[in-house]
Structure formats: structure tokens, C-alpha cells
Amino acid sequence: SSPDSEGGTPELEKAGLLNKTKIAEGGRKLRKNWSPSWVVLVGNSLVFFKDPKSQTPASWRPGNSRPESSVDLRGAKLHWANELSSKKNVFKLRTVTGNEFLLQSETDSLIKEWFITIQSVIDRLDRE
Ligand code: I3S
Numbered sequence: 094s095s096p097d098s099e100g101g102t103p104e105l106e107k108a109g110l111l112n113k114t115k116i117a118e119g120g121r122k123l124r125k126n127w128s129p130s131w132v133v134l135v136g137n138s139l140v141f142f143k144d145p146k147s148q149t150p151a152s153w154r155p156g157n158s159r160p161e162s163s164v165d166l167r168g169a170k171l172h173w174a175n176e177l178s179s180k181k182n183v184f185k186l187r188t189v190t191g192n193e194f195l196l197q198s199e200t201d202s203l204i205k206e207w208f209i210t211i212q213s214v215i216d217r218l219d220r221e
Pocket residue numbers: 124125126127177178179180
């Protein structure tokens with residue numbers, strides 16, 4: 094692992110624009126409300142920013158940022174979930190606390206990369 098994984102600034106794994114809706118909070122179902130979200134995978138967390146247009150590489154650094162919400166990936170589960178939406182390329186992320194999100198992109202390669210990268214972080218945390 095690189096020096097940054099030993100403490101201090103968490104490692105940026107990936108950042109980009111995805112469509113997002115939260116579908117459950119603490120196990121309780123929520124009404125869908127899809128919207129574009131700037132998604133940042135950093136350290137053990139998936140961080141969501143509300144206004145993608147206002148984001149710059151500097152603004153998602155810890156301390157400079159105002160994330161809409163943040164998801165702890167430890168113990169999380171990831172599943173392709175095309176049956177949960179009429180949209181294509183949808184996967185579901187469920188946290189240990191019972192929060193569930195759908196993430197989607199029109200671009201096949203992009204959503205596959207996100208799936209693989211998030212799953213690799215979950216797998217790494219499972220091994221710790
Ligand atoms: O799973 P649903 O209930 O069919 O999800 C759709 C609704 O959330 C819909 O909004 P209304 O609550 O106003 O009906 C959204 O506009 C749709 O995008 C949701 O379905 P998709 O298939 O896009 O996930």
C-alpha cells in the first residue's frame with residue numbers, strides 16, 4: 094500500500110458523475126428521487142456531492158468539501174439491480190446500517206468500472 098493508506102489523507106480511488114437515488118434509510122423504504130450526483134470514492138467511503146457543476150478536484154478534498162452524504166463501505170453489499178428500475182445499468186449499494194442507494198449511468202463501461210472499484214474496496218475492508 095502507498096504511504097497515504099497508512100493514515101493522513103485518504104486515497105482517492107475514483108470520482109465522477111452518476112445518477113443516484115436513495116431507496117431505503119435504516120431498512121425503511123423511501124420514495125425514489127433520482128438526481129445527478131458527483132460521487133467520490135475515497136478511503137473507505139463513498140461520498141456524494143449535490144452540485145456536480147460546483148465541484149473541482151480541490152473541492153472534494155477532506156476539509157474543503159460539503160458532501161451531501163457519505164457512505165461507509167465496511168460491510169456494505171453491492172448488487173446489480175436492473176430489476177429495481179426501468180433504467181439500464183443500475184446497481185444497489187446497501188450499508189450495514191440498512192441504507193440503500195441505486196446508482197446508474199447510461200454508459201456501460203463507466204458503470205462497470207464503478208461497480209468493480211467499489212466492490213474492490215468492500216473486499217479490501219472485508220479482509221481487514
Ligand atoms: O420504482 P418506481 O416507483 O417505478 O420508481 C419511479 C418513480 O420513483 C418515479 O417517480 P414518481 O414517484 O413521481 O412516480 C420516477 O420518476 C422514476 O424515475 C422511478 O423509476 P425508475 O424506473 O426511473 O427507477
